[in-house]
Amino acid sequence: MSDPNCIFCKIAARQIPASFVHEDEDVLAFRDISPQAPTHIVIIPRVHLSGLNDLTPDLAPLMGKIGLVAKKLAADEGRVASGWRLVSNAGPDAGQTVFHLHFHLLGGRPMAGKMV
Structure with missing residues (x-):
């Protein structure tokens, strides 16, 4: 399933x-x-989901796979020892601008401030 108007x-x-x-x-x-x-890599599922709020229990294997892909890419980029961040925004108030579920893998410099 895809959305013909979705950039991703x-x-x-x-x-x-x-x-x-x-x-x-x-x-x-x-x-x-x-x-x-x-290092700034965008990770997406092939299936179109608008965001984290579209997740259902049957998508748990896909989410696990995304996490494993992120881990492998962080290792490929040499970011494991120094650390890396995986971020997904859910909705406009969180800063989501592309409404296709996606994750940002960030690394290679200290991340500014604490997340919480």
């Missing part, structure tokens, strides 16, 4: 170019076009 669905369909760093049957990952850290 268009990236997944190769209608918009991206610098892919991971691709399998369920998950894609590509470098952010406006990186906020030396």
Whole structure:
């Protein structure tokens, strides 16, 4: 399932170019076009979900796979020892601007301030 108006669905369909760093049957990952850290990778499911609020129990394996992809990419980027961050915003008040479930993998510099 995809949304013809979704920028991330268009990236997944190769209608918009991206610098892919991971691709399998369920998950894609590509470098952010406006990186906020030396490592800034966007990780998305191929299936269109608007965000975290669309998750259901049957999607737990997909979410686990996304976490494992993030861990592998952090290792590939040499970020395990120094640390890395995985972020997903849920809704406009949280700062979500693209309404396709996605995660930002950030690393390569100290992250400003505490999250909580």
